[in-house]
Amino acid sequence: MGLQTKVELQKELNVQIANWSVLYTKLHQHHWYVKGTSFFTLHGNFEELYNEAAATVDEIAERLLAIGGSPISTLKEFIETSTLKESTEPLSATEMVRSLVEDFSHINTQLKALAEHADKLEDNVTNDLAIGLSGKIEKHVWMLTAYLSE
DSSP: OOHHHHHHHHHHHHHHHHHHHHHHHHHHHHHHHOOSTTHHHHHHHHHHHHHHHHHHHHHHHHHHHHTTOOOOOSHHHHHHHOSSOOOOSOOOHHHHHHHHHHHHHHHHHHHHHHHHHHHHTTOHHHHHHHHHHHHHHHHHHHHHHHHHTO
């Protein structure tokens, strides 16, 4: 890997760490504040998703360390680096799900670019990681969108 492209790949991985960390917090917030007739369904689903987000942050950080990078690790860095926005206003259950569809779709677009970048650098492990996460996200978007169709 060339130095510049390796550094760029490491930056992309840190953006993923930041985005998944912000998403983790949003999912926790949604888990705590969801109300209404869908409470039981969404409360449990949000918990599953925030547990997955936590594991994803760890997986990405470990990959970054494996390729010689330094994962960001503070709340300040997460907020400064993330391309997602925090959820600061109360949302209805439907608005929560819509915001998650938007966030997952945004992350997925970036993961596809990361996979392409890693492929060009012949970094098969990072490419595989990004593609695998993209597949999970596509399933989440499908399921959350189906929920919105009720």
